[in-house]
Amino acid sequence: MNMKQGDSVVVGSERPLGSAAPDPSAPDGSATTKSQGKAGRNLPAAIAVGAGLGISLILIMVFAPLVWIGVVALALAVATYEVSKRLREAGVLVPRIPLIVGGQAIIWSGWPWGTTGVLSATAGTVLVCMVWLLLHQGLGSAPKNYLRELAVTIMVACWLPLLASFAVLMVLDDNGAGRVLVFLIAVVCSDVGGYVAGVLFGKHPMAPAISPKKSWEGLAGSLLFCVIGCLLTVTLILEANSLIGVLLGVVLVVTGTLGDLIESQVKRDLRIKDMGTLLPGHGGIMDRLDSLLPSAFVAWLVFAILL
Template sequence: MNDSSWGAPPRPEFWGTPEGPSQGAFPAGPAYDAYDAPPVSRTQPMPVVPDTREDVEVRDERDLGAALPGGPYFRDETPQEPMASPPPVPPVPAQPEKKKAGRDLRSAIGVGVGLGALVLASLFVVKAVFVGVIAVAVVVGLWELTSRLQERKQIKAPLVPLAVGGAAMVVAGYVRGAEGAWVAMALTSLAVLVWRMTEPPENYLRDVTAGVFAAFYVPFLATFVALLLTADDGPWRVLTFLLLTVVSDTGAYAIGWRFGKHKLAPRISPGKTREGLFGAVSFAMVAGALCMQFLIDDGSWWQGLLLGLAVAASATLGDLGESMIKRDLGIKDMGTLLPGHGGIMDRLDSLLPTAPVVWLLMAVFVGTG
């Protein structure tokens, strides 16, 4: 069967002209002519077929379905319902923060009871033993104070003359009275000046000033406890002094922790409040009236009220004074010797300035004998 039996399609004129093949076509020959030659490979544009409205809508829906998860791919698909968001969780109301003591109360109570037993045993058994307890407390307090000064401020207050002179000051006050205490204070200050001369002169004035301050602040004020002990009812006077100071601190802590809202001295001691001061005054006045009425010879309850008021004021000022020192040094406690309390100086802060106040009022009310 030859090609002519299928029928010959009309010759397209763009392949050539009627007179002959166009340029680029296969040449005519006996085996085939220009029309029968295989077509020349050439690129032709695809015809543009306009989209119908239906096709455009279908394609748009497909594109939209591909872009949006869960969207329909065809118009007749039923749109899926969006997933319901979980119900909002109601906020949990914040629980009010409970007030904390800030120290280990068990350790503090245990150490306090132990110290109290030691003081009472030495106070009512042999007076000289209690004087020794005071001297030891003074030496340890001086060591803590001078150590913190050197660590935080590079102030080298000489410890050796301070410790020896401080212990001698307490003993002299008990044996020779107020005159002996003043003489020992003067000699201790002179020893500090001489002892510091063995080192280079740099910062000499700063170091000896700190040394004299330490001699006055710790041993000299503690000497008034020994002066209280020299009276006939000396142990009861010392006990009254200790009880009023402790009761004042306890009242300030109890009332301030429960009702304290207004700060007393926020820049010095943020934990102290005016309500706490009121508690200190109230507790100390009641305790003072009871102690002066039942413990002190020739004492009266109204004297105890005045004594309790003075003790609350001096104890608060003493606590604020040491807080000022510790803030200047950038420390919380003077030491770590007493668990739950800090150092010895952290327990003497209220006692030291209160001792001369109690001694003076006792001398006015009932005399020094």
């Protein structure tokens, strides 16, 4: 649903993890076609895909809120595959099967057992991954890069399924469908506001070494759109104090922007433009979840404390 610029330059898959990414301003890596324009993407395709996803999620929230759990689980399975594939291409052999299966356990355990189930499944996934990496090459030889690959594996487990589980916990709370709608609308408002303000007025880069297209003007646009969107949706959908909407809008812009920058830095380390190619004009599933994942936890926390 968001319309963000990919930050990195695509190169071959044979590279060391953590090597410096090429300069995005270099002529051999940054030129965009006329069809992409300042967006850096195929804008008509991006809008069509984003609108289709948005309408589908609204219909789910209105008519079958629990289907949201399956949507989150499917999206996380694909995103985990994308991330693990990219890491393996960079020479980091994270255990793909335990991460995908464990991620499903983390997502689905929140339905019957709440936060206890989520945390238990996360701990179990980490333990299985520790043993899996230890035995990957057999007991006859010591595993190579065990500490590095275990650290990255735990990071992926916490970054993807653990954070996504809070989107599931959200829908299980009182008026859960309304909470998820407010959360999704807030993220969309932040993305649209940042995109519009960045394209029209962006002149001062916010983090040029990480995401050259992000500007302070874009951040201001995100803040304006998101606060207005949250104020209206919290008041009209959740029938709660409008000040909660203002607070939610501010914190979601901060967490969404940081989530986007985190994925941008990961892609720079891996020297790739997108995590995948599944969504035309957007990249992969993970490229659409970067701001949603940390925002899901923050939104759940704000709702749990203040509603």
